[in-house]
Amino acid sequence: MLQHTRDINNGTPVLTLKPGVTAVVGDEGTGKTQLLHQLSEAYQGQVFGCDLKLPNQDNDTAQACWDVWQKSYPNFDADLLQALIDALSLREHTHKQLFMLSTGSRRKVALAGALASGATVTLLDQPFVSLDAVSIQAVLDFLQDMSTHPTRAWVVADYTVPAGVDLALRVQL
DSSP states (O other): OOOOOBOTTTOOBOOOOOSEEEEEEOOTTSSHHHHHHHHHHHTTTSEEOOOTTSGGGTTSBHHHHHHHHHHHOTTOOHHHHHHHHHHTTOGGGTTSBGGGSOHHHHHHHHHHHHHHSOOSEEEEESTTTTOOHHHHHHHHHHHHHHTTOSSOEEEEEESSOOTTOOOSEEEEO
């Protein structure tokens, strides 16, 4: 069962997530990212979230990021991480510092960690931006595989519903 609290600011329910994949869709400025922040607070302690765009991580390697997340998430799946590293073509980048990676490769580092984290709730804000077609398909295939997961939830916030993914819930903003 996915447990949540109420919005910290005003006490109203944020959104009760169902296991599987939830799509939060809307145009620019409709509140998709804000909703993810509220969900992060509401499901505190059960959420994986990271932002590798932050400059304070520029000197970390991809492997160092994954090592930290593996220690931080007790259900982290190291075997799945290795499969994702291959599916997202990250093998050659594992020991590069993040500042050396393209925006797309940096995003793939975060996605591999997020998908392997084992977190009860995984929040993905526009996960397909700057990804190549092969990587987009790998993420879509993963989400479809997880669409029937009995205890975990993935929330994908984007302009459109992820293609070919069965949804537990769709939220239109």
